[in-house]
Amino acid sequence: EAQVTQNPRYLITVTGKKLTVTCSQNMNHEYMSWYRQDPGLGLRQIYYSMNVEVTDKGDVPEGYKVSRKEKRNFPLILESPSPNQTSLYFCASSRTGVRAVTEAFFGQGTRLTVV
Amino acid sequence: AQTVTQSQPEMSVQEAETVTLSCTYDTSENNYYLFWYKQPPSRQMILVIRQEAYKQQNATENRFSVNFQKAAKSFSLKISDSQLGDTAMYFCAFRETSGSRLTFGEGTQLTVNP
Numbered sequence: 001e002a003q004v005t006q007n008p009r010y011l012i013t014v015t016g017k018k019l020t021v022t023c024s025q026n027m028n029h030e031y032m033s034w035y036r037q038d039p040g041l042g043l044r045q046i047y048y049s050m051n052v053e054v055t056d057k058g059d060v061p062e063g064y065k066v067s068r069k070e071k072r073n074f075p076l077i078l079e080s081p082s083p084n085q086t087s088l089y090f091c092a093s094s095r096t097g098v099r100a101v102t103e104a105f106f107g108q109g110t111r112l113t114v115v
Numbered sequence: 116a117q118t119v120t121q122s123q124p125e126m127s128v129q130e131a132e133t134v135t136l137s138c139t140y141d142t143s144e145n146n147y148y149l150f151w152y153k154q155p156p157s158r159q160m161i162l163v164i165r166q167e168a169y170k171q172q173n174a175t176e177n178r179f180s181v182n183f184q185k186a187a188k189s190f191s192l193k194i195s196d197s198q199l200g201d202t203a204m205y206f207c208a209f210r211e212t213s214g215s216r217l218t219f220g221e222g223t224q225l226t227v228n229p
Contacts, residue, residue, distance in 0.1 A: 033217075043206065048216060090160065104217055108158065109160075
């Protein structure tokens with residue numbers, strides 16, 4: 001089954017304690033990205049990756065890091081979480097290119113609370 | 116940069132009736148894709164319908180249809196015969212044909228009342 005798997009689904013942590021949210025896809029997609037969802041703001045892109053070892057900032061990258069060492073995995077790292085990073089996070093993947101299938105596949109979301 | 120605007124934060128409709136959700140966008144591109152995603156309480160992001168800008172015909176998927184007005188940069192979603200399971204947050208999204216990034220609107224919370 002084609003899917004994007006995020007873990008954990010829920011996480012409560014304290015300010016300053018490093019954490020990683022994992023994301024894995026089994027569709028051999030080149031493009032992967034992270035979004036955060038906040039009320040009234042929709043989904044905003046944090047970081048994206050066009051392929052292995054190629055990553056770039058999205059609209060709200062401050063306080064986040066990513067890596068793409070393997071095609072299937074795209075972890076999101078919060079080195080020193082702060083309360084303003086409390087949000088719902090989504091990982092997504094898709095093919096790239098003009099002729100690519102246009103649909104993006106989303107993970108199930110990670111609800112992060114930083115206290 | 117592209118922007119997507121959903122001006123209706125909340126809407127409600129009676130079961131079996133029709134409701135229309137609005138979306139406008141701004142872009143200088145001529146070729147692009149537009150999408151409506153549904154997010155039920157489970158938080159899952161579900162693709163409802165998509166429209167390719169070069170196609171003049173409005174997309175339809177069962178009870179869901181769009182009114183795509185390219186010149187006006189408008190992309191509304193019509194839900195016919197609303198069902199309780201349609202209760203969800205709905206997001207409008209834009210993607211350039213040559214790119215992979217999705218730009219989302221703020222979302223519209225739709226409630227279908229029995």
